[in-house]
Amino acid sequence: MAKQKTIGVGMIGCGFMGKSHGNAYVTAARFFDLPARPVLKGVCGLPLKAAQDMADQWGFEYATDDYKALLKDDEIELISILTPNNLHAKVAIDAAKAGKHIICEKPLAMNAAEAKKMVAAVKKANIVNMAGFCYRRCPAVSLAKELIDDGKLGRIFHVRAAYLQDWIVDPEFPLLWRMAKKVTGSGAHGDLNAHIIDMARFLVGEFEEVCGDMNTFVKERPLPAEGIGLSGKGGKKKGKVDVDDALSFLARLTARGGAKGDVMGLFEATRFATGNKNQNMIEVNGSKGSLRFRFERMNELDFYDATKPQREQGWTNILVTEPVHPYVGSWWPPGHLLGYEHSFVHEVVDTIQAICSRKKEVKPDFEDGMRCNEVLDASLASAKSRKWVKVKKL
Ligand code: SOE
Numbered sequence: 001m002a003k004q005k006t007i008g009v010g011m012i013g014c015g016f017m018g019k020s021h022g023n024a025y026v027t028a029a030r031f032f033d034l035p036a037r038p039v040l041k042g043v044c045g046l047p048l049k050a051a052q053d054m055a056d057q058w059g060f061e062y063a064t065d066d067y068k069a070l071l072k073d074d075e076i077e078l079i080s081i082l083t084p085n086n087l088h089a090k091v092a093i094d095a096a097k098a099g100k101h102i103i104c105e106k107p108l109a110m111n112a113a114e115a116k117k118m119v120a121a122v123k124k125a126n127i128v129n130m131a132g133f134c135y136r137r138c139p140a141v142s143l144a145k146e147l148i149d150d151g152k153l154g155r156i157f158h159v160r161a162a163y164l165q166d167w168i169v170d171p172e173f174p175l176l177w178r179m180a181k182k183v184t185g186s187g188a189h190g191d192l193n194a195h196i197i198d199m200a201r202f203l204v205g206e207f208e209e210v211c212g213d214m215n216t217f218v219k220e221r222p223l224p225a226e227g228i229g230l231s232g233k234g235g236k237k238k239g240k241v242d243v244d245d246a247l248s249f250l251a252r253l254t255a256r257g258g259a260k261g262d263v264m265g266l267f268e269a270t271r272f273a274t275g276n277k278n279q280n281m282i283e284v285n286g287s288k289g290s291l292r293f294r295f296e297r298m299n300e301l302d303f304y305d306a307t308k309p310q311r312e313q314g315w316t317n318i319l320v321t322e323p324v325h326p327y328v329g330s331w332w333p334p335g336h337l338l339g340y341e342h343s344f345v346h347e348v349v350d351t352i353q354a355i356c357s358r359k360k361e362v363k364p365d366f367e368d369g370m371r372c373n374e375v376l377d378a379s380l381a382s383a384k385s386r387k388w389v390k391v392k393k394l
Contacts, residue, residue: 004029007036007352010070010100012091013082014045014054017105020134021080022058024344031330032349035356038078042070049225066093071098071169078128078355081105084183085190089114092366096121097099101128103347107194108369110185112377115370116394122366124126128348128354130362131369133198135280137346139338140301141199142326143318144284144291147303148203153286156255159204160266163192164273168218168245174234175221187243189214190376192269192280197375198364199282203291204263205255207391212249212383216241217272246270249379267379299337370394 009025011018020381022040029037030388043060044067045051070076071094079095081088081104089109095102102122108131109115122129135141147153165188167173177183178191197207221241222234251265273279280295290304301318321336323329327346330340356361374391 003357005036006039006107007077007178007355008041008073008075009038009078009080010042010043010073010076010322011040011054011060011068011080011082012042013072013080013084013105014043014050015082017080017132018045018054020341020344020350021082021103022054023341024348025080026058027341028352029391031345033330034349034352036352038348038352041076042073044070069092071095071100077101078351084177085110085185086183087120092118093121095275096125096127096129099125099127100108101351103116103130103132103165103351104369105132106198106365106369107185107190107373107376108366109373112370112373112392113375113393115366119370120365124287126360128351128360128362129366130351130354131198131366131372132347133195133202133368133372134340134343134347135195135199135295136202136364137327137350138295138298139325139327139342140293140298140318140320141202141282143301143320144282144293145203146326147291148284148286152289152303152305153284153291154288155256155288155306156263156284158202158264158266158285159200159282160285161196161200162268162273162279163188163196163270163281164268164276164279165192165271166274166276168271168275171218171221172234174224175239175241176224179221179237179243181242185242186247186376186380187241187245188269188271189217189244189247189283189380192271193247193249193267193379194372194376195280196267196269197341197372198368200251200253200265200267201282201368201371202364203282204265205253206257206371207265207378208252208254208261209388210249210251210375210382211388212246212247212379213386214247214380214383216243217245244380244383245272247379247383249382251375251379295382299349
């Protein structure tokens with residue numbers, strides 16, 4: 001058997017996203033026919049023990065607490081940036097200068113101005129760059145895109161999306177980095193609206209203007225005493241929460257091929273939607289039909305085909321597990337469901353294919369990440385001013 005080409009991988013950050021990307025790199029070549037097999041080289045994390053534990057558990061060759069060590073390693077070609085948001089720009093620009101291909105977690109940057117510098121750096125370095133909006137690569141969302149591009153929905157009227165969680169409803173839940181403005185930029189907004197903004201751009205088109213509202217329901221929380229990531233305990237001392245707990249906004253969008261600003265959009269991100277654990281949902285209504293997706297039922301896509309004879313019209317629930325559905329043919333037989341982690345495997349598959357291709361392009365790229373940051377910036381400014389704000393394209 002001919003020896004398969006390999007591609008050295010480095011990971012910076014080893015929390016929740018470390019596991020998602022680590023698993024994707026380990027799994028991708030086992031299921032997909034890849035032009036190069038990822039090899040886990042180095043992982044960087046703080047404290048060093050966290051990186052060492054990750055290296056041992058996932059099979060990285062070494063651990064470090066200095067990300068520049070990974071950038072100096074000539075055997076590493078592809079880097080995943082999985083740090084808190086305030087480090088994305090610095091690390092990505094350094095990685096681009098070192099000539100590494102990059103997958104960077106979302107939101108790409110703290111704001112659009114910072115994202116613009118990242119876009120410039122990856123363009124200059126001519127490297128493959130992906131912004132980690134994983135939900136695009138759930139097979140049901142990819143199928144929705146195919147159906148919309150095939151014209152199945154006709155002229156688009158509405159896009160309605162919500163990302164609902166409830167993990168911080170308890171006021172005693174500690175003030176983790178995801179609630180500290182200088183580290184995260186914003187709260188539910190950058191964390192969750194980033195995803196649904198990207199899905200709306202993917203499925204429908206570009207944002208023109210927005211009108212937002214936001215609230216911070218719990219203004220002070222215990223500072224974390226122990227634990228990292230999405231869990232951990234609070235201590236006795238309290239700190240001020242300086243980000244939103246929820247941010248909703250109206251929008252006007254331009255659908256591909258449609259009149260400017262003709263589509264009405266409605267978006268909501270909250271960590272206070274009691275009972276909703278990770279309910280990321282989107283619905284698109286058009287002149288010929290509608291589509292809706294709910295992540296907590298991620299293997300299904302609902303389609304209403306209004307072109308059918310009236311007596312046959314009704315919502316069709318498509319179980320997206322047939323080999324004809326995007327990505328599915330490489331997994332299990334029909335009816336064997338996929339999960340959250342598969343969307344990250346699909347990111348890795350498409351990134352490696354791009355690295356080995358002549359065009360060296362993959363979507364969503366850093367420019368898409370910047371477009372999303374522009375919408376985040378505009379809707380945050382609007383929620384503060386309580387006025388409609390135009391989305392400024394940088
Ligand atoms: C936390 O709210 C979080 O982990 C997000 O940061 C992810 O992007 C989302 O997919 C799941 O929830």
